[in-house]
Amino acid sequence: xxxxxxxxxxxxxxxxxxxxxxxxxxxxxxxxxxxxxxxxxxxxxxxxxxxxxxxxxxxxxxxxxxxxxxxxxxxxxxxxxxxxxxxxxxxxxxxxxxxxxxxxxxxxxxxxxxxxxxxxx
Amino acid sequence: xxxxxxxxxxxxxxxxxxxxxxxxxxxxxxxxxxxxxxxxxxxxxxxxxxxxxxxxxxxxxxxxxxxxxxxxxxxxxxxxxxxxxxxxxxxxxxxxxxxxxxxxxxxxxxxxxxxxxxxxx
Numbered sequence: 001x002x003x004x005x006x007x008x009x010x011x012x013x014x015x016x017x018x019x020x021x022x023x024x025x026x027x028x029x030x031x032x033x034x035x036x037x038x039x040x041x042x043x044x045x046x047x048x049x050x051x052x053x054x055x056x057x058x059x060x061x062x063x064x065x066x067x068x069x070x071x072x073x074x075x076x077x078x079x080x081x082x083x084x085x086x087x088x089x090x091x092x093x094x095x096x097x098x099x100x101x102x103x104x105x106x107x108x109x110x111x112x113x114x115x116x117x118x119x120x121x
Numbered sequence: 122x123x124x125x126x127x128x129x130x131x132x133x134x135x136x137x138x139x140x141x142x143x144x145x146x147x148x149x150x151x152x153x154x155x156x157x158x159x160x161x162x163x164x165x166x167x168x169x170x171x172x173x174x175x176x177x178x179x180x181x182x183x184x185x186x187x188x189x190x191x192x193x194x195x196x197x198x199x200x201x202x203x204x205x206x207x208x209x210x211x212x213x214x215x216x217x218x219x220x221x222x223x224x225x226x227x228x229x230x231x232x233x234x235x236x237x238x239x240x241x242x
Contacts, residue, residue, distance in 0.1 A: 001194045007130060011234055013122075042168050045180055055185070057178045059166055063189050064178055068204065070234070073122050077233045079200065083189065110229065112198045113132055113191070 004113035005063055005083030008093050012076040012102030019100055020069035020076060023048040023056070029099045030058040030065050033092035037082060039065070062087050067096065076100055081112070125234035126184055126204030129214055133197040133223030140221055141190035141197060144169040144177070150220045151179040151186055154213035158203060160186070183208050188217065197221055202233070 019025050023046050034041050039060035046056040057066045063081035070076070078096055082089040097104060140146050144167050155162050160181035167177040178187040184202035191197070199217055203210040218225060 001134075001196060004191060004194070004196065004198065005189075007198070007200070009128060009130070009231055009233075013234075043166050045164050045166055045178075047163050047180060047182075049182075055180065057166075057180055057185055057187075059168060059176065059178055061168075061170075063176065063198070064187055066178075066185055066202075068126075068184050068202070070125060073125070073234070075122060075125065075234050077126065077128070077184070077202070077204075079128070079202070081187075081189070081198070081200070083198075106231070106233070106235070108229075108231065110130055110227070112130075112227070113134075113194070113196050114227070 001113060003111045005081060006089050007110040007112050008080040008089050009108040010078040010093055011105035012078060012097060012100055013074060013105045015074045015076050015100040015102035017071045017074050021052050021071040023054045026054045026056050026067055029096055030056050030067055033065055033095045034058050034060050036095040037087045037089050037092035039082060039087055076102060122234060124232045126202060127210050128231040128233050129201040129210050130229040131199040131214055132226035133199060133218060133221055134195060134226045136195045136197050136221040136223035138192045138195050142173050142192040144175045147175045147177050147188055150217055151177050151188055154216045155179050155181050155186055157216040158208045158210050158213035160208055197223060
């Protein structure tokens with residue numbers, strides 16, 4: 001089986017803490033990143049924690065984007081999973097980094113679904 | 122900053138293809154896995170593709186679980202992101218593998234959020 005998608009795992013440190021705690025803003029960032037990646041948005045769900053922190057997932061036809069934030073640490077955990085060969089997940093990565101004003105810590109780009117042809121009926 | 126969570130990336134090959142194409146079943150698997158992990162479910166969203174394939178994300182208070190399926194390849198791309206120290210993401214991993222009758226291909230367990238203390242106001 002060929003590769004089915006790319007999965008970017010991205011830790012962002014030193015982000016703008018006010019933006020990390022603004023659920024409406026984080027939703028805009030998720031959906032803006034999906035547009036940058038040329039993904040087709042299906043649905044976005046958000047949750048705001050008390051006293052702080054936001055979590056959101058944007059389901060796209062090509063898989064998903066997620067952001068989970070820790071404003072108290074200036075930290076955001078991002079993942080961008082895009083299947084197919086048409087999209088631009090690296091553009092989503094750059095867009096999110098710029099929007100949150102963060103610096104990249106751990107980053108991985110993982111090819112998904114490469115290593116087997118076996119099916120079980 | 123201490124580690125904020127563990128992110129398991131899991132490729133499952135040779136899965137039961139009928140189960141991979143059943144959105145109701147995949148939703149049950151996602152939510153069952155969240156329960157196994159002792160996560161608190163906030164919301165689950167699903168999408169079924171034509172002619173085949175299912176995608177779903179379960180947002181939990183501790184982050185998220187997702188499954189994207191390719192029944193035509195017997196393949197499922199899973200991620201399990203759990204923040205905090207109370208949960209059991211490895212139990213979710215075993216639960217999903219057993220439910221989909223798959224064999225593990227690529228697997229990674231990535232600690233998230235370890236490498237910076239810097240904040241930007």
